[in-house]
Amino acid sequence: MMYDLIVIGGGPAGLSAAYEAYNRGIEKILILERDKELGGILNQCIHNGFGVHSFKEELTGPEYAGRYIEMLNSTHVDHKLDTMVLSISNGRDVKHVEAINTEEGYLSLETRAIILAMGCRERTRGAIQIPGERPSGVFTAGTAQRYVNMEGYMVGKKVVILGSGDIGLIMARRMTLEGAEVKACVELMPYSNGLNRNIVQCLDDYDIPLLLAHTITEIKGKQRLEAVVIQKVDENRNPIPGTEQTLECDTLLLSVGLIPENEITKNAGIALDRRTSGPIVNEAMETNVKGIFACGNVVHVHDLVDFVSEEGQKAGRSAAKFIKNELKEGQDVTEIKNGDRVNYTVPQQIRLENIMESQEIMFRVSNVFKDVNITVRNHEGELIKKLRRPVVAPGEMEKIKLTRADLEKANGLLTIALEEVI
């Protein structure tokens, strides 16, 4: 059987993409999910606060996923669980997906379009190279969350958290509620990347100190973790000698960043952006291989699941157009460049032929800045758009909407930057 669309990953991005493609008239859709249920990482996020934008109410992670699963149940969208995609490849008219599962064995599937929605993984101790011994008791926050929320097991009693990203903050509260003592949340930067509401509700409410501009410089413990050494850092993030402080603990949770998971993408020869670690995409969320789209945290790491769903919708809509031969290949490609103080943009390319009214560009800034202008300049450096912001931070994704008229002025290149207010 030939599918119209195979969606790889049944988390929020994949679910939303599949649902949207179905609603745009695509019939033969298959979602491939490696876990035993749909919903992805939402299933272990049992706290609430999801869906404020999409559903105008506060849901837990499983509830949010449940809404989409319910919506999909009313469609003909098919799915296979416990199924791992090994590779994808691009033929002339048809794309191939190789996968395995326990029931059907080795699957060689054919499809007209693919949406990549594999999500992301956590950065580890090895990635940030914390020196010291190698005891057990050092977990990424998401792994600990899985143990606690899904398996029902505690990972430790005296906890230090490195990194104040949202998962770290949520886990600080969760561990406290489970009776553990959370000694501190240690953050390398002079500000937190987590949402403000999480700092208040997860740390402040439980008197957990947030140590900004600190880091962990040594891990101690022969078998199980016994202590960590924390140190203040200077403005260049180098530890300041003499500020060492030993915190006894049996558990260290790392919430030090997420990385889009693109091994399948890479092996298929799809171009990646070094800055996002995700595929380079255009206005249609299409990668450089025609008919292969991507959305959600596999493209870039989002702050809120609502935005992931939104991006999934965009990819689903575009894939539907592609399948119906309505997506234009486009001669008029505008490249988007990261200007000063901008770390990345998504999309990285826009084909004018596919823009009806406007296009939203998402981006992240490189540091916290107060009272700045977001500027968009064209190929010649002329100002196309300017937005003044009282404050911007790397932890909060920025968006700017450009009209078709704006885009027509680009002359092939747009630079998005932060500029001082003069």
Next chain:
Amino acid sequence: MYDVAIIGAGIVGASVARELSRYDLKVCLIEKENDVSEGATKANSAIVHAGYDPEEGTDMARLNVRGCHLTEVYTKELDVPYKKIGSLVVAFSEEEMEHVEMLFHRGNANGVPDQKILNREELLKMEPNIGDTAVGALYSPSAGIVGPWEFTIATTENAVVNGVELLLDTEVVDIKKEGDIFTIYTDNAELDPIQTKYIVNAAGIYSDAIMNMVGEQEFKIRPRRGQYFVLDKSQGELAHHVIFQCPTALGKGILVSPTVHGNLLVGPDAEDNVERDEIGTTKERMDYIRETADKSIKGINYRESIRNFAGLRAQSDRNDFIIEESKSVKGLVNLAGIKSPGLTSAPAIAEDAAEILKNIGLEMKKKEDFNPSRRQTHFMSLSPEEKAAKIKEDPKFGRIICRCENITEGEIVEAIHRPVGALTVDGIKRRVRPGMGRCQGGFCGPRVLEIISRELDLPLEDVMQDKNGSYILVGETKNRGEE
């Protein structure tokens, strides 16, 4: 009563065990940890050295060259990852080039095959990312890379299949000798003291402590620490050979090498005056390694680092390996001070050990039914048809547990139930690789834990990460308790 008791199940002890399992003997292999390969064998450069480095006439030179050859043979017999990729000793000045030439002649004298001296152009062709200041190199095609713990585990397994008894979680605390019989006392409460006619001391950095239990102090071990980076497979293509810099007094220096599984390994430094349990990494040393390695290979992206580790070399107070019957205790064979090229030499050291035992009176009769072969499933290297057949045979092969390395539940279950089966999460990792990849067990850890618990019928809290005491979970959550 054993004929031979081997103390220490690193690559040396394991190799001796397998060598002795070719003969009609009663042999035990005693290991203090809960798995084999837990000492220096776990943390080293994983290199099969060609043999140009040790001075002519030393045991090290002879055993290295012989071991290099045997490693190739044994890894095939035992289904162990090994790649004969060759090594390069790179010179960064004309002065160093002279040293390279000296190594070339020494290698020839030691019997290293097919060596060649390369100029910069030839070197660049073989290693496009070589540092800008490199002027030439010694190329030794017989050098290679190996999976050190896979080799040790497979060797032990094969020894066990051929009759050797493996005693894990058994630390030797004292040794007495009466007449010709040794009695070995251990901390294993379930075990009577072990009686044996001969002892092979392969206790690595503790080999002097073992010696001192029963005889005079004949040598001292002075651990020398080395630290490493392991980088993601994205960096694995930067180097195609084992790349050394010109050696210094402290050792062979910082190397850059691909690993058998396609990662990139960078290290080690050499640091004396460390305690036997100091296997932590330090920032200063890691920075030094990074800077030094930049000279060899350009463009290594350390943001792609997935793990750092340190290991201890069992450096002794002698210049050569110590491979001899003890002077003060008859019947005790010391295999000590096995620093680099110890991993390479181990199979040849085992041959020497057998020879020594024979010479000092052990009766050795070859078995007729010795089985040299061992196989394990490598699911991802099967063809689509073979994959389909394997899943049909056992559906557990249709479930990927480790998504970084694509390891199936079938392979994990197999690793648990093999002759020297995995008991811990890291034991699984060393056998079949889940947790070895870029997520470092973030995704697969909980599932591997569950599988071990299920297969060995252990409570989840009793499953260890690695050594005893390295527990992962501390108990049920409040909600779970109520349910």
